Amino acid sequence: MTAPYSYDLRQKVINAIELDGIPKTEASQVFHVSRNTINLWLQRKEHTGDFLPKPNRPPGHSH
Template sequence: MWYNPFMAYSIDFRKKVLSYCERTGSITEASHVFQISRNTIYGWLKLKEKTGELNHQV
């Protein structure tokens, strides 16, 4: 998977990543498996905690 800085991740992908984190208890492992940064995952966790959703930020 390659990274395009202009492409937002789908909500389904975000849910899949966070579900993986919950099952394994490891954000680092999820970042390796899905080839995204830990900061991205932490941002999604913060967004979900703050808003209750994983919608794209505009």
């Protein structure tokens, strides 16, 4: 499983879109993050108030 994007990168991308007014498409090219990922971060911020990554739990069940 890949590691989630750093909080710092997420913050830079979201600030570029919300504060600087950069379009999502341009931000995705500048920061090398997919448009879908940016949309997910924005949705998470809208629902939870922040764009922290989800907790990384390995598959399986707890013992």
